[in-house]
Amino acid sequence: MTTRDTVLEVDGLSVGFGPQAPNALPPVIEDVSFSVRRGEIVCLVGESSSGKSVTSLALMGLLPPSARITGEIMLHGREAGEPSLDLLQLSRRARNRIRGHRISMVFQDPMNCLDPIFSIGNQLVEILRWHNALSRVEAWRQGIGYLHAVGINQPDVCMKRMPHELSGGMRQRVMIAMALAGKPELLIADEPTTALDVTVQAQVLDLLLRLRTQTGMSVIFITHNLAVASRIADRIIVMYAGQIVENSSAESFFTRPAMPYSRALLDALPTVDMIRQGQKRLKTISGNVPGLAERPAGCRFFPRCVHGVAAMCDSGSPVLQSAGADHLVRCRRWEEISA
Numbered sequence: 059m060t061t062r063d064t065v066l067e068v069d070g071l072s073v074g075f076g077p078q079a080p081n082a083l084p085p086v087i088e089d090v091s092f093s094v095r096r097g098e099i100v101c102l103v104g105e106s107s108s109g110k111s112v113t114s115l116a117l118m119g120l121l122p123p124s125a126r127i128t129g130e131i132m133l134h135g136r137e138a139g140e141p142s143l144d145l146l147q148l149s150r151r152a153r154n155r156i157r158g159h160r161i162s163m164v165f166q167d168p169m170n171c172l173d174p175i176f177s178i179g180n181q182l183v184e185i186l187r188w189h190n191a192l193s194r195v196e197a198w199r200q201g202i203g204y205l206h207a208v209g210i211n212q213p214d215v216c217m218k219r220m221p222h223e224l225s226g227g228m229r230q231r232v233m234i235a236m237a238l239a240g241k242p243e244l245l246i247a248d249e250p251t252t253a254l255d256v257t258v259q260a261q262v263l264d265l266l267l268r269l270r271t272q273t274g275m276s277v278i279f280i281t282h283n284l285a286v287a288s289r290i291a292d293r294i295i296v297m298y299a300g301q302i303v304e305n306s307s308a309e310s311f312f313t314r315p316a317m318p319y320s321r322a323l324l325d326a327l328p329t330v331d332m333i334r335q336g337q338k339r340l341k342t343i344s345g346n347v348p349g350l351a352e353r354p355a356g357c358r359f360f361p362r363c364v365h366g367v368a369a370m371c372d373s374g375s376p377v378l379q380s381a382g383a384d385h386l387v388r389c390r391r392w393e394e395i396s397a
C-alpha cells in the first residue's frame with residue numbers, strides 16, 4: 059500500500075491534560091496508532107471515557123490549548139508529488155485551512171453547531187463561500203444541490219428554514235451537507251446518529267455509505283454501538299481506557315473477535331432471538347472503565363476480564379500483536395481464549 063492509498067496515518071498519538079511534570083496526570087489517550095485508507099469507513103468504538111472523542115478532536119486540531127499532545131498525525135496527499143503534512147507541526151492558520159476543507163467533522167448534537175439565528179441557507183452559503191470563490195447566487199444554488207445530495211426533499215424550502223424548524227434527522231443531514239461543502243477527503247463523525255430514532259438512524263447510515271461511494275471520501279465514525287458499526291464499517295478499532303485494544307477488518311472482527319473486551323461488547327448486544335423469547339436482561343460487562351488514577355499496571359481490562367489470569371495479565375502493559383491478517387489485538391491470551 060502506498061501513501062496515496064492512505065489518507066491518514068496516526069503514529070504514537072498521546073494526549074494529556076492538567077499540570078506539567080512532575081505533577082502531570084497520565085495521558086488520557088496513549089500511544090494511539092492507526093491508519094485510514096482512501097474510501098474506507100473506520101469505526102472507532104468503546105465505552106464512555108475510552109478516549110474516542112479526544113482522539114477525533116486531536117485529529118481535527120480542536121483540543122483546548124491546555125492539552126499536551128505528542129506523536130504524529132500525517133495527512134497524505136492525493137496526487138503524485140503532493141506532500142504529506144504532519145498536522146501537529148502546522149501553524150494554526152495552516153491547520154484552519156485544512157479543517158472543513160480536507161478534514162470535516164459532524165457532531166452528535168447539530169443544535170450545538172447550527173447558529174439558531176440564521177437560516178440553513180445563510181449558514182450553508184457562508185461555508186461554501188469560505189471554501190470557494192463563489193457569488194452568493196451561485197453558493198445558494200450549490201447549497202440546494204448539497205441538501206439534495208443528503209436526501210432532503212424540497213431543498214429550496216429547507217434553505218429558508220431556521221434550525222429549530224427542522225426535525226433531528228433533518229438537522230443531522232444539514233450538518234452532513236455542511237461538512238461535505240468543503241469536499242473533504244476525510245469526514246469524522248462523532249456519534250452522529252446516537253440522538254436519532256432507529257429508522258432515521260438507519261437512513262443517516264445509508265446516506266454516509268452512499269456518499270462514501272459517490273465521493274470516495276474516507277470516514278472515521280465514532281460510536282459506542284457495535285450494531286451501528288456492523289452496518290457501515292470496513293474496519294473496527296476498539297478503544298479501552300485510552301488505548302487501542304483491537305484493530306481489524308470488520309469481517310475478521312465480527313467473525314473472530316480476539317480481545318476479551320470486544321467479545322464482551324458483542325455478547326452485550328441484544329439479538330432478535332432474545333427479543334422473541336421475551337428475555338429482558340441484557341448481558342453486561344461488570345465494573346467500569348478505570349479512571350486515570352485507577353488504571354492497572356498490566357492489561358487495563360484485567361480487573362473486568364472473565365479470562366484474566368493473575369501473574370500473566372496484571373503486570374507489564376501488553377502490546378498490540380497480530381491475531382491474523384489485518385488484525386491486531388492487545389491481549390496475551392487471545393489465542394488460548396479463541397481456541
Ligand SMILES: Nc1ncnc2c1ncn2[C@@H]1O[C@H](COP(=O)(O)OP(=O)(O)OP(=O)(O)O)[C@@H](O)[C@H]1O
Pocket residue numbers: 075076086104105106107108109110111112113122282350
Ligand atoms: N478537556 C479535557 N480536560 C481534561 N480531561 C478531559 C478533557 N476532555 C476529555 N477528558 C478526559 O479524557 C477521557 C476520555 O474522554 P473522551 O471524551 O475522549 O471519551 P469517549 O470515549 O469519547 O467517551 P464518550 O463516549 O462518553 O464521549 C475522559 O476521562 C475525559 O474525562
